[in-house]
Amino acid sequence: MAEIRVEALRKNFGDFTAVKNSDFTVADGEFFVMLGPSGCGKTTTLRMIAGLELPTSGRIFLGGEDVTFNRASHRDIAFVFQLFALYPHMNVRRNMAFPLVCQGMPRQEIRTRVEETARLLRIDHILDRPVSGLAGGDRQRVALGRAIVRRPKAFMMDEPLGTLDSEFRDLMVRELRELHNSIGATTVYVTHDQVEAMAMADKIAVMNHGVIEQFGHPQEIYDRPATMFVADFIGSPPMNFLDVEDGHAVGDARVRLGGAEVAIPELREEVGAGAMVVGMRPEHVRFDDASALRGEVIGAEYLGTTQIVTVTAGTALLKARVAADVPVREGETVGLTFDTARLSLFDGASGKALA
Ligand code: ATP
Numbered sequence: 001m002a003e004i005r006v007e008a009l010r011k012n013f014g015d016f017t018a019v020k021n022s023d024f025t026v027a028d029g030e031f032f033v034m035l036g037p038s039g040c041g042k043t044t045t046l047r048m049i050a051g052l053e054l055p056t057s058g059r060i061f062l063g064g065e066d067v068t069f070n071r072a073s074h075r076d077i078a079f080v081f082q083l084f085a086l087y088p089h090m091n092v093r094r095n096m097a098f099p100l101v102c103q104g105m106p107r108q109e110i111r112t113r114v115e116e117t118a119r120l121l122r123i124d125h126i127l128d129r130p131v132s133g134l135a136g137g138d139r140q141r142v143a144l145g146r147a148i149v150r151r152p153k154a155f156m157m158d159e160p161l162g163t164l165d166s167e168f169r170d171l172m173v174r175e176l177r178e179l180h181n182s183i184g185a186t187t188v189y190v191t192h193d194q195v196e197a198m199a200m201a202d203k204i205a206v207m208n209h210g211v212i213e214q215f216g217h218p219q220e221i222y223d224r225p226a227t228m229f230v231a232d233f234i235g236s237p238p239m240n241f242l243d244v245e246d247g248h249a250v251g252d253a254r255v256r257l258g259g260a261e262v263a264i265p266e267l268r269e270e271v272g273a274g275a276m277v278v279g280m281r282p283e284h285v286r287f288d289d290a291s292a293l294r295g296e297v298i299g300a301e302y303l304g305t306t307q308i309v310t311v312t313a314g315t316a317l318l319k320a321r322v323a324a325d326v327p328v329r330e331g332e333t334v335g336l337t338f339d340t341a342r343l344s345l346f347d348g349a350s351g352k353a354l355a
Helices: 044-049 092-103 107-120 138-149 167-183 194-200 218-223 226-231
Strands: 004-013 016-028 032-033 058-064 078-080 156-158 186-191 203-208 211-216 240-243 254-257 260-263 276-280 285-287 294-302 306-314 316-323 333-338 343-345
Touching: 004 186, 016 203, 016 211, 016 316, 032 044, 032 194, 044 058, 044 078, 044 156, 044 186, 044 203, 078 138, 092 107, 092 138, 107 138, 107 156, 107 211, 167 194, 186 194, 186 306, 194 218, 203 218, 203 226, 211 218, 211 226, 226 240, 226 276, 226 343, 254 276, 285 316
Parallel strands: 032 186, 032 203, 078 156, 156 186
Antiparallel strands: 004 016, 004 058, 203 211, 240 276, 254 260, 276 343, 285 333, 294 306, 294 333, 306 316
16 A cells, blocks of 8 residues: 655646646545546546656655656556446456456465455355446446455546446445445545545545645535635535625725625735635525625525525625525525635635635
């Protein structure tokens, strides 16, 4: 098992920079998720770590060893691809045994290793079945089995659940996490799905246009997003943003939002050239008749235990997540308050969070 450290990692394709100076460390045994929209550079970063793509500049360390120029086959990393590249003419047992046969491991040891791994993945009852007849979830487990049977230093997983339908996906998310808990191997997992990322990760890197906008624990990223991009990308519905309507100075603890004075955490640094933007998660918006900030209810989406209510706030629209039994009527005027301690403040021009 191994720590993965990346220093000033960069990748250009001609004039285009796909990954711009990434720095991060994944501790030994951590489940690390690279999250971001299509084309942000996740796969390219993963491929550089695995040795399938040479960086334009920067360094990659695996277990403290500089592997930047080592061939993929010399890095002891296993891949789990989206398409379950299994050998269709072989049964489950032979598919799983294949990497060990290639290593020249003795037959009896292979047998023991494959059976142990199959029990871990709960596929020991299908070991002698052909892979061609297996359902999606089982095929994915076999693909995982083939990756973990070798006990590599680290795993690379590129959208491995991408082709599964949502029901199977939820199940596999839980199984992958359980599997990780039991084998504890350092894992790099690429996805554009924030729910998947939040459910599985020890650490997340949120990427945008080749840049890591934030690296941290899932809860830290949710509670204290470093940029408006991160705040918007994580959470469903995403964070609400309201522009502050008047000037603001260091020490201010109240601003005008939606035509009313609202308490904010005290500003400890100057806002740059841009206006200030206040962000609030839908679950931190509350209805309160006494509040001076008024809004009109535009609609509500019922979700069982909660509902997402869309309200106006000045010229903006806000989403509030409130209990399903809070009575709301379309067209009615409501007072809105926010949980001051949970508000996020951003510089509107740079999009960066203000401390
Ligand atoms: P996706 O989920 O769509 O794969 P991603 O975040 O994994 O997105 P990458 O595959 O890393 O993104 O690609 C980042 C950018 O680099 C994209 O704009 C892509 O078109 C470009 N790119 C990737 N590989 C190459 C290549 N071999 N030659 C030229 N451009 C490339």
